[in-house]
Amino acid sequence: MTDLIEVKGIAKAFGGIKALNGCSFTVQKGDIHGLIGPNGSGKTTLFNVMTGYERPDAGSVNFNGKEITGQSPGKIFRMGIGRTFQLTRVFSRLSVLDNMLIAAQHQHKWFKSALRSPGQGGERQRALDLLDFVGIARLAELEAGSLSYGQRKLLELAYLLMADPDVLFLDEPAGGVNPTLINQLTERIRELNAAGKTILVVEHNMEFVMGLCDRITVMHQGVALLTDLPATVRSDPRVLDAYLGGVEEEAEGGDPDSMADATFTQADRSES
Amino acid sequence: MSALTKTFKSMSKAKLAAVVVAIAVIAVFPLVFTNPTVTEIAIFALMFMATSSAWNGFAGSSGYFSLGHAIFFGVGAYAFTIIANDFKMAPTSALFFLMPVAGVFAMVAAVGVGAVALRTKRHTFVVITIGIFFIFQLLGFNLNVTGGASGLQVPTPSNWNAATFNNPFYYAAAILLGFTVLLYWIIKRSAFGLQLLSIRDDEERARGLGVPVWRVKLSAFVVSAFPVGMAGALFAYLIGQIYPQTVFNPLFDLSWALMTLVGGIGTIVGPLLGGVVLESIQQYLNLYLSNVDIYLIIYGVVFLAVMFWMPRGIVPTVVGAVKRRRGTPTGPTSIATSDDKQPAKPDQTAGLIVTAKGATE
Ligand SMILES: Nc1ncnc2c1ncn2[C@@H]1O[C@H](COP(=O)(O)OP(=O)(O)OP(=O)(O)O)[C@@H](O)[C@H]1O
Ligand SMILES: [Mg+2]
Numbered sequence: 001m002t003d004l005i006e007v008k009g010i011a012k013a014f015g016g017i018k019a020l021n022g023c024s025f026t027v028q029k030g031d032i033h034g035l036i037g038p039n040g041s042g043k044t045t046l047f048n049v050m051t052g053y054e055r056p057d058a059g060s061v062n063f064n065g066k067e068i069t070g071q072s073p074g075k076i077f078r079m080g081i082g083r084t085f086q087l088t089r090v091f092s093r094l095s096v097l098d099n100m101l102i103a104a105q106h107q108h109k110w111f112k113s114a115l116r117s118p119g120q121g122g123e124r125q126r127a128l129d130l131l132d133f134v135g136i137a138r139l140a141e142l143e144a145g146s147l148s149y150g151q152r153k154l155l156e157l158a159y160l161l162m163a164d165p166d167v168l169f170l171d172e173p174a175g176g177v178n179p180t181l182i183n184q185l186t187e188r189i190r191e192l193n194a195a196g197k198t199i200l201v202v203e204h205n206m207e208f209v210m211g212l213c214d215r216i217t218v219m220h221q222g223v224a225l226l227t228d229l230p231a232t233v234r235s236d237p238r239v240l241d242a243y244l245g246g247v248e249e250e251a252e253g254g255d256p257d258s259m260a261d262a263t264f265t266q267a268d269r270s271e272s
Numbered sequence: 273m274s275a276l277t278k279t280f281k282s283m284s285k286a287k288l289a290a291v292v293v294a295i296a297v298i299a300v301f302p303l304v305f306t307n308p309t310v311t312e313i314a315i316f317a318l319m320f321m322a323t324s325s326a327w328n329g330f331a332g333s334s335g336y337f338s339l340g341h342a343i344f345f346g347v348g349a350y351a352f353t354i355i356a357n358d359f360k361m362a363p364t365s366a367l368f369f370l371m372p373v374a375g376v377f378a379m380v381a382a383v384g385v386g387a388v389a390l391r392t393k394r395h396t397f398v399v400i401t402i403g404i405f406f407i408f409q410l411l412g413f414n415l416n417v418t419g420g421a422s423g424l425q426v427p428t429p430s431n432w433n434a435a436t437f438n439n440p441f442y443y444a445a446a447i448l449l450g451f452t453v454l455l456y457w458i459i460k461r462s463a464f465g466l467q468l469l470s471i472r473d474d475e476e477r478a479r480g481l482g483v484p485v486w487r488v489k490l491s492a493f494v495v496s497a498f499p500v501g502m503a504g505a506l507f508a509y510l511i512g513q514i515y516p517q518t519v520f521n522p523l524f525d526l527s528w529a530l531m532t533l534v535g536g537i538g539t540i541v542g543p544l545l546g547g548v549v550l551e552s553i554q555q556y557l558n559l560y561l562s563n564v565d566i567y568l569i570i571y572g573v574v575f576l577a578v579m580f581w582m583p584r585g586i587v588p589t590v591v592g593a594v595k596r597r598r599g600t601p602t603g604p605t606s607i608a609t610s611d612d613k614q615p616a617k618p619d620q621t622a623g624l625i626v627t628a629k630g631a632t633e
Contacts, residue, residue, distance in 0.1 A: 051480070073480035083480070091473035094466075102470045105463060106482025114464040114491075163481055 004029040004167070004198055005050070007224075010059035012045055019045040020056070021222035027200055027215075032193050034209045034230070035202045037219030038243050043202045044086050046219070047169055051083045052076040063167075078106065082165030086172050086202070088152040092145030096136070096155055099144050100127035103159040127162055134158045134188060135181060149176035154185075161192070168192065170201040174208050186212050210234065218242055295450070302442045311438040313555040315510065318445035320531065320551035322452040323503045324543035327528035329456040330496035332537040333465065334489060335472035336394055339525040340401030343385060343408045344378035344497035346520035348504030351377035353424045353514055354417055363427035367509060368444045371502040378501020379494050381408075386493040390486075405522065412516030423515035426508045441510045448506065452499040457540055459495075468492055469538075523568075527551070530571055534578045536585030545586060550574065 005027040012020040020042045027033045035043050048054035050061050052073040060069045068076055091099050101118040104127070119127065131137040134154040139147060144155060153176055160168060173189070174182050182205070189212060193199055203209045209216065210230045217227040220242035226233070233239055283291075298318070302311050323345070331337050352374040361367055389400045412418045432440070459465045467488045470478040479485045508514045528543075531550050536542030554567035582589035 053476070053480070073476065074482060074485070077480050077482050089474055089477045091470050091477070093473050094469055098466060098469070101463075101466060102478065102483065103481050105467055105470075108463070110484050110487065114467075115458065115462045117461050118463040118466045159481070 002029050003027070004064065005200070006060075006062040007046070007050065008060045008062070010046065010049055010061065011057045011222075012042075012049055012054060013057055018222050020049065020059075022059070023219070023222060023224050024059075025217045025224040025227045027198065029198055030193070030196070031214040032189065032199045032201065032212055034213035034216040035200060035219060036204070036206075036209055036216060036233075037225075041219040041242075042222040043219050044171055045222075047083060047171055047202065050076075051081060051169060077163075077165065080166035081169065082160045082163050082167070083169035084153070084156040084160055084171055084173060086175065088149065088156050090144040090147070090152050090155055090159075092143070094144055095140070096131065096142055096144050096147070097124070097127055097140045099155060100131065100159050100162045103163040106163065130158045130161050131155075133161070135184060150178055150181075153177055154181075157185075157188075166196075167198045167200070170199065170203075172202055172204065174203055174205050182208060298446050298449075302436075302439050306435065308435070308438050309559055311442050313552055313559070315438060315442050315445050316555045317548045317551045318442070318449045319503050319506060320527065321544045321547035322445070322449040323500050323524070324528045324531040324535075324547040325449075325452045325456055325540070326496045326499040327525070328532040328537060328539075328543040329452075329459065330492050331529070332532055332539075332543075333459075333468040333472060334492055336390070336489070336493075337398050337529065338389075338401045338493075339398055339522075339529070340385060340389065340405040341496070341500050341528060342519075342521055342524040343405050344382060344500040345504035345507070345524055346408060346412060346516070347381045348374040348378045348501030349508040349514050349519040350412070350418055350424070350504075351501070352505035353426045353508050356427055357424070361427065363429045363509075365440055367427070368440070368506075371444070371448070371505045372498075374505035375498040375501040378497040378504065381501075382494040382497035383490070386490045390489050390493060401525075402522075405520065405525075409516050409520035409522075412520050418516065421516065423513060423518075426512050426514060428512040441506065444506055445503075448499060448502055453540065453544070455495075455499070460540065464488065464491070527554075527571070530575050533585055534575060536587030536589075539585070539587045542585050542587040 003026045007026070008024050010020050010023045011018070023042065023046060035046070037043055045054060049056045050068075052068070052071050052075065055070050060067055062068065063076075063079060063081065066079075068079065068081075071079075091102060094102070098118075101123065104123050105118070128137055128140060131140055134157055136147075136151055136154050136158065139151060139155075144152065147155060153173060157170065157173055170189075174185055177185060186208060189199060189201070201209070201213070213230055215227060216230055216233045218225045218233060218236075218239050225238055225242055226236060228236070301314060305311065305314070323341075327338065327341050330341075348371075352370055355361070355370060355373065356363075356367060361370070385401070385404050389397055389404060392400050413421050418424065429437075429440075459468075467478070467483050470481075470483055471485055471488060475485055504519055507519065511518075527550065531546030532543045533546070534542075534550065535544065535546030550571060553570055557567050557570070578586060584592075
C-alpha cells in the first residue's frame with residue numbers, strides 16, 4: 001500500500017467560519033476511502049480544495065508525490081482526479097448523451113478533432129454503455145436539466161466514468177438516488193475499484209459507507225479526527241461524540257471543548 | 273470532407289428541400305425584383321442575416337453577449353478601403369476578393385479584443401466589449417489612416433449598368449450568407465460546437481472536465497469576426513464612403529442581438545429569420561419614410577411582443593409546437609421516472625445519531 005493522496009494541515013475560512021482547520025489524512029492507492037462527518041464538518045470544502053475549486057489558506061495536498069495545492073481544476077483533472085458535486089453540476093441545457101460526450105473531449109487532440117462530430121469511433125456507444133451501467137440509458141435523449149436530483153447524481157457519476165480519471169471523488173453519490181438503486185450503486189463502485197480506481201467518497205448513509213469502504217476518515221469541525229478501518233471507526237467513541245457534539249454546537253453556538261457535555265446532553269435526551 | 277458528406281446525408285428530406293428552395297429563391301430574387309431600391313433592401317437583409325448568424329454563432333453558443341462585434345465590421349470596412357486605395361485597385365468585380373482579406377484583418381483585431389475581454393465574467397464581458405468598441409470608434413475618428421471624422425472615400429465602379437448595378441453586391445452578400453450559414457452549420461455539429469455549449473451551461477465545470485475553455489472561447493470569438501469583417505468590407509464597397517460612426521456603429525450589435533433573440537438564440541434559422549424580417553423593415557422605413565430612427569421603436573415593440581409570447585424566440589417555439597402536434601416527445605414529461613426525489617439538502621444528522629448510537633451498542 002502506498003500513499004496516493006496526502007492532505008497536510010489544510011485550513012480554509014469563509015469570513016469567520018473556519019470550514020477547515022488543519023485537516024490532515026492520507027488516502028492509499030487502490031482503496032475505497034470513506035469521508036464522513038456531520039453536516040458542516042467541511043467535507044465538501046475539502047473536496048473543493050483538493051480539486052482546485054477553492055484555494056486553501058494554509059496546508060498542502062500531494063498527489064502521487066507531487067504537490068497540487070492551488071492548481072486549477074482543469075490541471076488537477078488532467079493529472080487524474082475527477083469529481084462529482086454534492087449539488088449536482090450537469091450541463092443542464094444539453095442532452096444526457098451530450099453531457100457524456102463533453103466528458104470525453106479531453107481524450108482527443110483538440111486541433112485535430114475540433115471539427116469532427118462528437119461521439120465518433122465508438123464513443124457514442126461507450127457513452128450509452130456507461131449510462132446503462134448506472135441505470136439511466138433510457139434517459140439519453142432528454143435534456144439533463146429535466147432530470148430528477150437522483151438521476152442527475154447518476155449522470156454525474158456516468159460522465160465522470162466517461163472522462164475516466166484514475167481517482168474518483170464522489171460527494172454523496174447516493175444522495176437523492178432511489179433506495180432500490182443504492183445497492184446497485186454500491187456494486188458499481190466496487191466494480192470500478194476492482195478495475196483499479198482509487199475512490200474517495202463522502203456519504204451520510206452509514207450502511208452504504210460501512211459496507212463499501214476499506215478505510216474511513218471522520219471529519220469534525222474542519223479536522224480529520226481519525227482514519228481507520230470501518231469496524232474500528234464504528235466502535236470509536238470519538239465518532240459518536242463528533243456527531244452528537246456537532247448537533248449541540250449548532251444549537252449552542254459551538255465550543256469544541258464541550259464534547260463530553262454534548263454526549264451527556266444526548267444521553268439525557270434519549271431518556272426523555 | 274467525409275464528415276461533411278455524412279452530415280448532409282443525416283439531414284431529413286424536408287430540410288434538404290427547404291434549403292434548396294431557399295437557395296433558389298435567393299438566386300433568382302434580383303432577376304424578378306429588378307427595382308434597385310428593392311435589391312438594395314435585399315442586400316442589407318442578406319448582410320444582416322449573415323452577421324446575425326455570426327453574432328449568434330459566438331454569443332448564442334457560448335453565452336457571452338458581445339456588444340462589440342461592430343468593431344470587426346468597422347475594421348473590415350477600413351481594411352478594405354485602405355488596401356483598395358493604397359494599392360490603387362480598380363473598382364471591378366475582382367475587388368470582391370478583397371473581402372476575405374478584410375475578414376482576416378477583423379480576425380486579427382478579434383485576437384486582441386478577445387484576449388482582453390474574454391478574461392472577464394459574462395456580465396463584465398458585455399460592458400468591456402462596449403468599452404473596447406468605443407475605443408475603436410475613437411481611433412476611427414482620430415487616426416490618420418482612417419481619415420478621421422471626414423472618413424474615407426471608397427472606389428466605386430463607374431462603368432456598371434445602372435439598372436443592374438446592385439446585382440454584383442447582392443450576389444456577394446448571398447455568397448457571404450451561404451458561407452456563414454455553412455460555417456455555423458458545421459460548427460454546430462462538431463465537437464467544437466459542443467464544447468462551446470458546455471461553456472454556456474457551466475464554464476467552470478467544463479474546465480474541470482478537461483475542456484480547453486480558453487482556447488474554445490477565443491477561437492469562437494475570432495472565427496465569428498471573419499464574416500462580420502467581410503460584411504463591413506461589402507458595406508464599404510456598396511456605400512462608397514465610410515465614416516467612423518457608420519461602420520463602428522453601436523446600433524449594429526443591438527440589431528444583431530435583437531434579430532437573434534427574436535428569431536431564436538442558439539438556432540441556425542433563428543438569426544436568419546430575425547435578420548431578414550427586422551432588417552427589411554428597417555431599410556424599408558429608411559428609404560420610404562426617410563425617418564432614420566423610427567425603426568428603433570418598431571424593434572422595441574417586436575422584441576417585447578416576441579419575448580412576451582415566445583420567450584425562446586420564434587423558431588424554437590414554432591418547432592416545439594409542431595413537434596407536440598405530431599406527438600413527438602420533446603420534453604421529459606413523456607418519460608415516467610421511478611426516482612423522482614427533488615433536490616433537497618438533506619439534514620441527515622438526526623438519522624445519523626440513531627446509526628451512530630446503534631454502532632456503539
Ligand atoms: N462558499 C462558502 N461561503 C461561506 N461559507 C461556506 C462556504 N462553503 C462552505 N461554507 C461553510 O463551511 C462549513 C463547511 O461546509 P461544507 O459544505 O464543507 O460541509 P460538509 O461537511 O460538506 O457538510 P454537508 O454534510 O452538509 O454536505 C459550513 O459551516 C458551511 O456553511
Ligand atoms: Mg457537503
